[in-house]
Amino acid sequence: MVTGKAGGRSRVTAVDVAREAGVSISAVSRVFTPGASASSKMRAKVLAVSERLDYMPNAMARSLMTNRTHLIGIIMANFKNPVYLSILDSFTHAIQQRGLRSLLFNVSRGDDLEASARQIMEYSIDGMIVSAASMSPLLSDQCRRRGIPLVVFARHPRNVKANVVTADNVAGGRLAARLLIERGYRRMAYVGGPETVSTSLDRGSGFDQALAEAGLDRVRRVNATDYGYDEGYEAVSRLLNGGDRPEAVFCANDIMAMAALDAARYDFGLRVPEDFAVIGFDDIPFAATKPYRLTTIRQPMDAMVRQSIDVLTDQISAPDVSPVTRILPCSVIERDTVRSS
Amino acid sequence: MVTGKAGGRSRVTAVDVAREAGVSISAVSRVFTPGASASSKMRAKVLAVSERLDYMPNAMARSLMTNRTHLIGIIMANFKNPVYLSILDSFTHAIQQRGLRSLLFNVSRGDDLEASARQIMEYSIDGMIVSAASMSPLLSDQCRRRGIPLVVFARHPRNVKANVVTADNVAGGRLAARLLIERGYRRMAYVGGPETVSTSLDRGSGFDQALAEAGLDRVRRVNATDYGYDEGYEAVSRLLNGGDRPEAVFCANDIMAMAALDAARYDFGLRVPEDFAVIGFDDIPFAATKPYRLTTIRQPMDAMVRQSIDVLTDQISAPDVSPVTRILPCSVIERDTVRSS
């Protein structure tokens, strides 16, 4: 029984290391603090003992003094759409690259956004990223009051005072419309997501604008009840069953576009792109597979993620700056669901 | 300038609330501690002031005393496979349900698992879930030494002393083989993932076993370099190009099975399931879409997640128990890529 405290509950602390190395605990602290001064002898001795004792500074205790937790809160919904896996991949990667950690909150199952935000704030995170459909002013207020930099990702909520990093969804919608017009389609429809989501709204209005500019009218518009495959399938079926069938549809995301393609081909016997064109949004990996080869509008996800983290880290080191808005351009990815000339 | 400290850096603390409410700080503490005793008057008064001042206990300071952070570390790789989005969805949801928080670590980009584990441990998390291909004994040692309950999810590493919750991959492989045999296929092949991954190994060996029991030999076996669509496509192409073409393939996951289906149909002109059968593993949502209608082996993901969290929470409250292993059964999901009788 030579081991320290019993029960495995307690860890080795800086005091243990200091005692064992015959130095003060401040010395230990300095060795583990990046910008601090310590002689190389000191450093070597402390590091050796730490290694032997398997010492590791306690982040909680540290943050109590420094007021930095190195924690970035991520509030996310949409755990059904594969784009969000890529987004999460990029975010966690970027966050880790900078020596930060991700505290992930799932608000997709009707969990209250406010409540989650409150919980997350108990950890006094250094920054927060929100990528959920609903974005409340109360949340951004909370963050501002507490001095926590906040970026709203891939969403452009009105009356919320926060940093915003998003794709230019309106321009993306226009891109879709112009491609379709150029390729000779005339009777177009839009398949949006839930009516309140800003991305769906923006993509739809850009689409309508460009149509109007060309003297065209959008034939119809349907809204899926959720941003998923089944909901998209249902919405498109409604669209194709109704009279005044369109020659082309622009869908608010790739999942719904894939559903549109399937419904058109399998249930209505339409040939794509000859009889019917489909454009999606996002460019998820599956959109490129053989059965789909979906023509789509791509958001510059990696750039968006990078900018978000940049904005966040900038504001963590220099607080009290006014919110920034970064809107990044989309691009057309041509594949085989729109005819080629 | 009536506000407290300047700069927005500092938050309102229990001291502020205590002063304002004319009580002691322990009183404040008690009001925010679930099992503590406080008169309803006290509680009301403190709560009112807290509300007004927007007070919230500091989780870091709290954890310093309690030795509980309510943080669960999740180490994940495979940010390319959509199953993991569902898994993450279930995990974060289950974790939040129990008043815990998720600290997510991405080790998919060649980031060192050890290094990540060390970082994550600085936060003295209450428990840890690892769902990454590689699982080192060093990591489980670290956890045991620090008394941190660990569950290895959907993987069954050898010589690692930790809790394991996984599907019965061997039995799953057998299920696939028996279905194929029953439906009259004879010349079968296996498309595995990277050679070292236990899931791929187990599924393959279960498949081989059941084949052998029926007096059959697996015709061939190819391994994809990674668990993705493109890698699967490449592997299957190799398989179908080689001589001795199989009548059926069992793929280690749905993504590769989808790739197999696409390669077979589009590049080799095979009719499925007449000329060629494909079975996948996982039952991801896309496997059910019209172009695929993939017959597959389903892992009971929700149950696996639930069990993982159960094991974790049990061991958090009652440490020093020996590791448990839970192996859950898979089931066959029949769709259209294996002929029906």
Added chain:
DNA sequence: CTGAAAGCGCTAACAA
């Protein structure tokens, strides 16, 4: 460059 001492915000005995 190094050590002593004073907290960071909170909880947990212990008295009252």
Added chain:
DNA sequence: TTGTTAGCGCTTTCAG
């Protein structure tokens, strides 16, 4: 039930 007191493990002035 409530207040007082002593830390949790660490960083950070401030002397030396």
